[in-house]
Amino acid sequence: MKASKYPLFTQKNNPSDAEIISHKLMLKAGLTRQQSSGQYSFLPIGYRVLKKIENIIREEMNAIGSAEILMPSVQPSELWEESGRWETYGLELLRLKDRHQRDYCLGPTFEEVITDLVRKDLNSYKQLPINMYQISSKFRDEIRPRFGIMRAREFIMKDAYSFHLNQECLDEWYENYKKAYNKIFTRLQLEYTMVDADSGNIGGSKSNEFHVIADTGEDDLLIDQDGIGVNYEIAKTKYNSDDIKKIINENNLVHKKGIEVGHIFKLGDKYSKAMNLSIADVESKICNIEMGCYGIGVSRIIAAAIEQNHDDKGIVWPATIAPFKIVIIEIDGHKNESVRIYSSELYEKLSAKGVEVILDDRNSKLGNKLNDWELIGIPNIAIVGKSEAETKSVTFKKRGQDDKSSLSIENLIKITSD
């Protein structure tokens, strides 16, 4: 990519609507723009980050043998009436009518649709277990959207669903997903913890939440010596006390704030029973299908990552989700042919190695360019001016560190293409 032809929308002034740091930085760095309350467009830089996160999730889902699908976001009321949630889900379910006055809703979650999908094609227990996931927009008509993309009404979520002949198989797959989630959050390079949790609105017997640790998190977590936590409500039940302070002291726990970015559930037969999804087993006995569901708030992870990784200059992306791996900044390339030729040569070499590189060939000053890229948070910065062009080197700087060093082309390629 060349910055002169790439839509960058950084802003100098602090946006007035933003309260928390991730929201401010996302607007300043030009990652997202608000459409209406709780709804955001992703600009090119923001969308690249979203795709990075999606791909890590996708790879780990595929790796455990969950298959990607896509379901419609507008869902017929009939399915929700079958599950009983048309009545119970409440105002968060945005309901609408089509031209024939049939009732629909915008999908906030997909248990009904996927249960319907599976029951139409499930003929034999031999097809089980079935594991499928999708990455798509969800809509929840939140009482109060806030903090930008952190709690939006429309957001990107990965939701996986599993179908099993028996509890043992569900338990096994629940563990598979749990392991996959740990891999995902490790690869995202975020400080996180898994906690025992309430299954809330979705229903079922067992659930775990994954939280990114951040002071601005909305959830209170109690974390033990092994890094395993519980949320407040669960802790009260688990330790049989209402006194949080006492629980903390007596059990040697640490209180931290978390941003919930993942939630996995053992649903049991709640939906399969209500929606009549059953199958004959080896002995021709009719069994209800055991289900699990596994969510990750993909777009929320962007905000969570920024909450955890920023400084006074802007975002400091973990390398695995940075929108670009490196930016090459020209000094006066438009006035200096040797600089222009040399920077293009570097750009081509890095591109050829598959390095995600953007060349800042805009007609602006070094300071402005550096400020833009430090705000956006690109992890590696290579500066080339007249002297670098002469010596065939670059002035190299890591985001988050102040010192600069001189690197040969070979070393630059080595550092950025590993």
Add this chain to the structure above:
RNA sequence: CGGGGUGUAGCGCAGCUUGGUAGCGCGGCUGGUUUGGGACCAGUAGGUCGUAGGUUCGAAUCCUAUCACCCCGACCA
């Protein structure tokens, strides 16, 4: 929904109390001087003051209604 607040140029704001037809900073554009960490000078473009109605000779300013957005609380990935 209850409580608090804000809508004026692309962004951030002043002006409103005490009506007289809109201004500042940043950004944009043009020209020149600069040029290795947000340059300087000069010039220039850009706003039916959220919307509708009312009061008045006259409304960004006063009154009424309405819409949008933000913050605190109840709900959630």
